[in-house]
Amino acid sequence: xxxxxxxxxxxxxxxxxxxxxxxxxxxxxxxxxxxxxxxxxxxxxxxxxxxxxxxxxxxxxxxxxxxxxxxxxxxxxxxxxxxxxxxxxxxxxxxxxxxxxxxxxxxxxxxxxxxxxxxxxxxxxxxxxxxxxxxxxxxxxxxxxxxxxxxxxxxxxxxxxxxxxxxxxxxxxxxxxxxxxxxxxxxxxxxxxxxxxxxxxxxxxxxxxxxxxxxxxxxxxxxxxxxxxxxxxxxxxxxxxxxxxxxxxxxxxxxxxxxxxxxxxxxxxxxxxxxxxxxxxxxxxxxxxxxxxxxxxxxxxxxxxxxxxxxxxxxxxxxxxxxxxxxxxxxxxxxxxxxxxxxxxxxxxxxxxxxxxxxxxxxxxxxxxxxxxxxxxxxxxxxxxxxxxxxxxxxxxxxxxxxxxxxxxxxxxxxxxxxxxxxxxxxxxxxxxxxxxxxxxxxxxxxxxxxxxxxxxxxxxxxxxxxxxxxxxxxxxxxxxxxxxxxxxxxxxxxxxxxxxxxxxxxxxxxxxxxxxxxxxxxxxxxxxxxxx
Amino acid sequence: xxxxxxxxxxxxxxxxxxxxxxxxxxxxxxxxxxxxxxxxxxxxxxxxxxxxxxxxxxxxxxxxxxxxxxxxxxxxxxxxxxxxxxxxxxxxxxxxxxxxxxxxxxxxxxxxxxxxxxxxxxxxxxxxxxxxxxxxxxxxxxxxxxxxxxxxxxxxxxxxxxxxxxxxxxxxxxxxxxxxxxxxxxxxxxxxxxxxxxxxxxxxxxxxxxxxxxxxxxxxxxxxxxxxxxxxxxxxxxxxxxxxxxxxxxxxxxxxxxxxxxxxxxxxxxxxxxxxxxxxxxxxxxxxxxxxxxxxxxxxxxxxxxxxxxxxxxxxxxxxxxxxxxxxx
Numbered sequence: 001x002x003x004x005x006x007x008x009x010x011x012x013x014x015x016x017x018x019x020x021x022x023x024x025x026x027x028x029x030x031x032x033x034x035x036x037x038x039x040x041x042x043x044x045x046x047x048x049x050x051x052x053x054x055x056x057x058x059x060x061x062x063x064x065x066x067x068x069x070x071x072x073x074x075x076x077x078x079x080x081x082x083x084x085x086x087x088x089x090x091x092x093x094x095x096x097x098x099x100x101x102x103x104x105x106x107x108x109x110x111x112x113x114x115x116x117x118x119x120x121x122x123x124x125x126x127x128x129x130x131x132x133x134x135x136x137x138x139x140x141x142x143x144x145x146x147x148x149x150x151x152x153x154x155x156x157x158x159x160x161x162x163x164x165x166x167x168x169x170x171x172x173x174x175x176x177x178x179x180x181x182x183x184x185x186x187x188x189x190x191x192x193x194x195x196x197x198x199x200x201x202x203x204x205x206x207x208x209x210x211x212x213x214x215x216x217x218x219x220x221x222x223x224x225x226x227x228x229x230x231x232x233x234x235x236x237x238x239x240x241x242x243x244x245x246x247x248x249x250x251x252x253x254x255x256x257x258x259x260x261x262x263x264x265x266x267x268x269x270x271x272x273x274x275x276x277x278x279x280x281x282x283x284x285x286x287x288x289x290x291x292x293x294x295x296x297x298x299x300x301x302x303x304x305x306x307x308x309x310x311x312x313x314x315x316x317x318x319x320x321x322x323x324x325x326x327x328x329x330x331x332x333x334x335x336x337x338x339x340x341x342x343x344x345x346x347x348x349x350x351x352x353x354x355x356x357x358x359x360x361x362x363x364x365x366x367x368x369x370x371x372x373x374x375x376x377x378x379x380x381x382x383x384x385x386x387x388x389x390x391x392x393x394x395x396x397x398x399x400x401x402x403x404x405x406x407x408x409x410x411x412x413x414x415x416x417x418x419x420x421x422x423x424x425x426x427x428x429x430x431x432x433x434x435x436x437x438x439x440x441x442x443x444x445x446x447x448x449x450x451x452x453x454x455x456x457x458x459x460x461x462x463x464x465x466x467x468x469x470x471x472x473x474x475x476x477x478x479x480x481x482x483x484x485x486x487x488x489x490x491x492x493x494x495x496x497x498x499x500x501x502x503x504x505x506x507x508x509x510x511x512x513x514x515x516x517x518x519x520x521x522x523x524x525x526x527x528x529x530x531x532x533x
Numbered sequence: 534x535x536x537x538x539x540x541x542x543x544x545x546x547x548x549x550x551x552x553x554x555x556x557x558x559x560x561x562x563x564x565x566x567x568x569x570x571x572x573x574x575x576x577x578x579x580x581x582x583x584x585x586x587x588x589x590x591x592x593x594x595x596x597x598x599x600x601x602x603x604x605x606x607x608x609x610x611x612x613x614x615x616x617x618x619x620x621x622x623x624x625x626x627x628x629x630x631x632x633x634x635x636x637x638x639x640x641x642x643x644x645x646x647x648x649x650x651x652x653x654x655x656x657x658x659x660x661x662x663x664x665x666x667x668x669x670x671x672x673x674x675x676x677x678x679x680x681x682x683x684x685x686x687x688x689x690x691x692x693x694x695x696x697x698x699x700x701x702x703x704x705x706x707x708x709x710x711x712x713x714x715x716x717x718x719x720x721x722x723x724x725x726x727x728x729x730x731x732x733x734x735x736x737x738x739x740x741x742x743x744x745x746x747x748x749x750x751x752x753x754x755x756x757x758x759x760x761x762x763x764x765x766x767x768x769x770x771x772x773x774x775x776x777x778x779x780x781x782x783x784x785x786x787x788x789x790x791x792x793x794x795x796x797x798x799x800x801x802x803x804x805x806x807x808x809x810x811x812x813x814x815x816x817x818x819x820x821x822x823x824x825x826x827x828x829x830x831x832x833x834x835x836x837x838x839x840x841x842x843x844x845x846x847x848x849x850x851x852x853x854x855x856x857x858x859x860x861x862x
Contacts, residue, residue, distance in 0.1 A: 058573065059617050066574065142580075143572065143573070145573070182573075224697065250811045250820065251811065412569055412825050413564050415566055415574065416564045416565050435575075453576055454575060
């Protein structure tokens, strides 16, 4: 018996040593691979592989899709009339299917001159007639971004290459709606009619496309992966990649390993900042590309802790913004100093008035009775950066004697708080969020107006909303600045950082910065290349 | 026996009705907003409100439950708010991959459990490390095993793939790649599918293997000490004959019960493994549906998993009753 026991113990001891050793060896090998000098070879079969972290979440139908990483498909299979200028940190409208455009002085009529020689993927020539069809479909399918064309009263087509769009009221943001990655894209009228079914071709466009872009969607398997195949008759320039594979990885570590092994060629805005250090030492290329996204803090004025404006302001002042951003977000972000996204208001006239001072909150905390010292700082589950920031904020609040806790919430729950803000936490840290486009109205409306979509706790000011509504008529920068100043005084909001898209790519991949624009958050695969080719 | 079977089937149906009611209640009281998942993150509250009404999300609980149950009994589980497909279509797409993974894991678990139990009970030399290894691995959470497995066998050694199922299109008819490749005599596809299957199936198998193995080992050890075994040996019967005909047969009962339970647990526990390995099964489908409150998809998967669990338990009960008629008394 004793012999058997000692044998078992020896066996267990051997395993007890071997298993952790294997695990440690595995982990260290992962770091070695990333930090080593080995570089993956460029593909010779014309296939580019861009790993997706998580599925795209909605069908890649341009009138439905209103999420994030699926834009890699939408923006390469479809094109709009205009887009934001590539490789620029300025918000500047650039041509796409429209070569030029004019707007009436009152911003109610927009005339677009269209690119000649463009065909849809089903062979149908692109003409001005497609513009109204695309706008009408967007309204008919009632997607989240249908508001962008809700004000269109008609589209005149004086000739095949001219489209004149009429709006029901002045809107200086209309071109930004069209340039938005979620903006209306041109879809083959023939294809839409042929595949209409009983749902305006929604079923068809969940696995196919009807766009004019450089790539066609040739395979769509939800949760597994997507394949784009180069469109041979594309009117613009083409890349050496005849096919783009977009495999779905549901685990971050697995995606990183696939990249480290050379099975994935690029990862676009998917990895957390905690991986920055690893890849900054690796034989790969890191790109930090401008976006309209920010990390934000929103404060819940419907709960007792932050009922008073003074308490909210004191809390926002207590946040060591510079330290939070540098410590957590690192090179992919810079400290935000303005109410709107960086560069939206010329000359940064929209300065934030909040500056770091922990004393007011410490003083406020000291006045609170013990049973009123509890508060919850929320973050979205799965957002590692926001979680880390929330934990740091909580630790600092606890030093003031507050009973602070950090809590994660599912995205769908976060967006449900607007119906009853008392169900939410006392404050929420958003790791990365932004408007649909680069117009200040699009920022102010979504973040500050309770009807905008991302004002989680419905903290709003009628005066601010009125200023935004007046400003959008003719794009009056002063009015936007006033709206920002006024909203800042509510203490409900702090723009923490200007975030960048962090793209990590194998060293042979070229054209990454040139293929990216400030609004897109994805790459135009047709503009990518291979070093030396 | 027939009465016993009917009673068990009735209890199973009742359990599923209760489960479906709990699901609808949970959705009713959840602060999550499925209409937001349908429209997208930046949709305005007015658009979301309109969609809520259109989807019937504001209807009273009894109305929603009757609507849900009425459709569910006809096989209509609604339309996924995320994929926009019928949930039954999605389940038909993803379930075969999960079944393939769980069945492969189950076979591995049975093999490892038998090795664990027999080597321990018969005190085979040199197998202590195997048993110890299984115990240590069985103590680790599946997601840790999965990540270490990927890092080691994919990242470092490059022996096995770490993501997905391999070829994305099954040639049919089962939807299970390994099985279909065999049926079509497609050697390269079979090899590729098998390579992708080994790692996730092994990770999923470890904990059930230990659970079944421990029961089987205890059962084997007590059977080996039984009087009839001593009698059989004293009669001069061949040791192999004694083990096959007198030990294993008598010791298998409790292990079969545990195996049945573990099969049910494996279906429930497949979510984590599928997520780490990006395995295109219903676990992954469920994991993607939860953050966006895609209730029809969540309810569909839950009902399928619940049905499998209830059926496997019922099967165990019936098997035990068949083996020991006193249970039905």
